[in-house]
Amino acid sequence: MSASNRVSDTANPSVDLSGEEGWNEFDAPSLVGDSLRFVSGEPDGNRFRTRYYRDAEQHLHARIWFGPETEGPPGHAHGGSIAAVMDEALGLAAWAAGYPIVVGNLNVSFRAMLPIKKVVTLESQVVSVEGRKVMIHGKLFCDEETVYAEGQCLCITIPGR
Numbered sequence: 001m002s003a004s005n006r007v008s009d010t011a012n013p014s015v016d017l018s019g020e021e022g023w024n025e026f027d028a029p030s031l032v033g034d035s036l037r038f039v040s041g042e043p044d045g046n047r048f049r050t051r052y053y054r055d056a057e058q059h060l061h062a063r064i065w066f067g068p069e070t071e072g073p074p075g076h077a078h079g080g081s082i083a084a085v086m087d088e089a090l091g092l093a094a095w096a097a098g099y100p101i102v103v104g105n106l107n108v109s110f111r112a113m114l115p116i117k118k119v120v121t122l123e124s125q126v127v128s129v130e131g132r133k134v135m136i137h138g139k140l141f142c143d144e145e146t147v148y149a150e151g152q153c154l155c156i157t158i159p160g161r
């Protein structure tokens with residue numbers, strides 16, 4: 001069967017991206033517009049599905065479904081897909097904290113293979129602000145024992161924004 005005739009066995013699966021008690025859904029597009037399309041642009045697609053939240057302390061969290069089209073190693077997410085999620089979410093965390101930035105440097109440690117077709121949680125934290133440099137740390141996990149990736153993201157504020 002050619003690639004174009006292949007029918008996904010997971011077309012439009014239903015995915016639960018609900019948050020935790022105390023989280024409020026965060027309307028990311030109203031803050032940064034189309035900048036999130038690369039990861040978050042197809043909310044019913046088979047690549048990523050994301051929903052962002054903030055907690056009472058305004059930390060950004062997300063539920064993220066890694067769909068079948070994020071596959072790298074068989075049955076597991078491609079490292080680039082994980083890095084793309086970190087880039088978007090940790091950059092967005094800086095914007096959500098009031099810093100208009102681009103990402104200058106992103107370091108991702110892949111700690112465990114992330115199964116596809118799974119909803120995972122991202123948490124983030126602004127750890128320092130020095131001049132134009134805003135450091136955001138984050139991790140992708142499903143429970144305390146299972147961390148899939150950790151990210152350190154150096155964001156640089158954009159003058160004039």
Ligand SMILES: CCCCCCCCCC(=O)SCCNC(=O)CCNC(=O)[C@H](O)C(C)(C)COP(=O)(O)OP(=O)(O)OC[C@H]1O[C@@H](n2cnc3c(N)ncnc32)[C@H](O)[C@@H]1OP(=O)(O)O
Pocket residue numbers: 032035036087088089091092095101102103104105131132133154156
């Ligand atoms: C817009 C909506 C965003 C929505 C949410 C975010 C999701 C998407 C996030 C992204 O993917 S952003 C796209 C990927 N990133 C880029 O394309 C950035 C490309 N790089 C640049 O545009 C410039 O290099 C940059 C604006 C980051 C810095 O250039 P500047 O000329 O404005 O700053 P400068 O080089 O003077 O550096 C300012 C400070 O930051 C430091 N710095 C800059 N880039 C760095 C870097 N890459 N690594 C480490 N430090 C860096 C630099 O050393 C310096 O430190 P000090 O003030 O202590 O001297």
